[in-house]
Every structure is written in structure tokens, then in C-alpha cells.
Amino acid sequence: MEKVSVVTTVLNEESVIEKLLASLFNQSRQPDEIIVIDAGSNDRTVEKIRALQKDSKNLRLLVVPGANRARGRNIGIARAHGPFIAVTDAGCIPTKDWLKKLIVPFRNSKVDVVSGYYLPQGKSVFQKCLAVYTCVLPHRFDPRNFLPASRSIAFRKTVWKKAGGYPKQLTTCEDLVFVERLMKKGAKFTIAKDAIVHWRQQRSVGKAFRQLFNYAKGDVNARYRPHVIRIGLVWLRYLVGLWLLKVFPLLLIFLVPQYFAWVIGKGYAFVKDKRALLLLPFLQMTADVAVMSGSLVGILSSFTQSKR
DSSP states (O other): OOOEEEEEEESSOTTTHHHHHHHHHTOSSOOSEEEEEEOOOSSSHHHHHHHHHTTOTTEEEEEOTTOOHHHHHHHHHHTOOSSEEEEOOTTEEEOTTHHHHHHGGGGSTTOOEEEEEEEEEOSSHHHHHHHHHHSOOGGGOOTTTOOOOTTSEEEEHHHHHHHTSSOTTOSSSHHHHHHHHHHHTTOOEEEEEEEEEEEEOOOSHHHHHHHHHHHHHHHHHHTOHHHHHHHHHHHHHHHHHHHHHHHOHHHHHHHHHHHHHHHHHHHHHHHOOTTHHHHHHHHHHHHHHHHHHHHHHHHHHHHHHHHO
8 A cells, every 4th residue: 555644634733643643643544644744733732742753653734824724724735745644633533444444445457536434522411412413423424415524534635636626715515515526536435434534523502503503503604515505504494483483373382392392313323311301402502693693794704805
């Protein structure tokens, strides 16, 4: 197998950067190089990376102040020595065989992109409930329509270049737009479901709200059609609810419990904790508000930019 470069971007990740790099140093198939692009951290992230560089010749640090994840990844990939690129994110911890399993499909010369998988990480019931809204959970995984996130993905550097790289103007949803670009260029995809990274979930309502808000805003700015349709359905749900409140309030009283029953049904099999009976509906409402407000801000910002 030819050289494989692992690329990751960071910004103020002093609490997790050592865990991420330790997991990469301990891979059963060692990366030929690890390239970390720092976007201008003002904590001890860079200091910790440089300390680890003393014991690792394969760890490279590029400091690019102000770079978003898309631009940072593009810079790291452009400077990578290997013809194969594996990407993960800060906040993720790859399992020991992650890289090994992620690159095995490249033995087939026709494979261009390998979709790895990610599992939510978090001990609290709140984090497990939040995962219902942020992750493709194992019991809902369908290889026919699963699209890789850049928490766990590998590709040939040649197809990255052919697709024009990650869309540098986007701060969120950039990985899905990148995958769309790859598909349009005819890249051959396959899935390595056992190439797993564990993705740390937010611990507070405020941080979860901001995460979902930014996702919705980014989806609108990226004009990523599948997610824009989902956002539209959320808006439609509440517009219909307001109409029913005015015209058929008794019907609405009947439908609201049905809605919450559906919410609990889609997540309880994963959480398996009685506290989820309250947390899941609460997080659904939180997610709905975050999606609507985030998409509205995204629409306004897109409109403003188009006027410039």
C-alpha cells in the first residue's frame, strides 16, 4: 500500500488534541504522516502539538490563522506526500483499526472514496439523546443512502483535485458538498462500516442549540438540497400547527401527543433510559427551534451576500 496521509483541522482544542493524536499514533496501521492544520488557536493547542512533535517525525503542524475547516483541509491535502488521504476531526477518537479498515478497499484500483463510520461518544443520558439528532445511529444505518462525513473518510488525492477540493467558502456542510462534487465527477464510493471514530457529543443545551443552529444555517448557505428539504418540512410542520390551532384546535390537541410519541419512538431504542421519555421531546423542540432560527439567519445572510 502506498503512503497514507491523515489530515485534521483544529481550533482551540487543547482539551482533546492529545487524545486525538494518541489514537492516531497507536493505529494498527500507522499513518505515514499526520498533518494538523491549526486555524489560529489562542489556547494551548499549538503548544501541545509541538511538544508531541519532538517524539514523532511524522507529525506535521501547519498554522493558518482564520482558515475554516474546508480551507484548512485543502491546504493540508495539497501539502500531503501520500496519494491516499484520510480525514477526521478534532473531537473524534478513531478506534485502533480505523485507518487499517478505512484503506483496505483501495486494494481495488477502481475505488476512489471510502466512507468510514462514526459513533456518538458520551456517558450522560443527555449526550445519548442528543446523538439521535446529530448522528446516523446504528439501527438506522442504511448503506444504500449513507453519505460520509469528514469525521471518517478516505479518498485518493487525485479525485480530491479533480473535484476541486472542499468548498472553501463554507464553514459547515462543506463535507457533504465535497461528497456531492466527488459524485458528480464520477468517483467510485464504497463503505467501510467498521472504520469507526467516536464523536464526542455536546454536554449542554446551549452548546447543542448552537451546533444545530449552525448546521441549519450552513445547510441553507450551502444550498444542500436534501437538508434544505428537511428544514422546509420542519417549517411546514409548525405552519400547519399554527393553522390547526386557529381552525381545528381539538385536532391539534390530538396530534401533539402523536408527534411526541413519534419522537420517542425514533430514539428510545438507542438511549434505553426512562429519562429519555422527557429528554427526547425536549431536545426535539430545541432542535426544531434551532433549525428554524438557523435557517432563517442563513437565508438572510445569503440574501445579504447576493446584494453585495
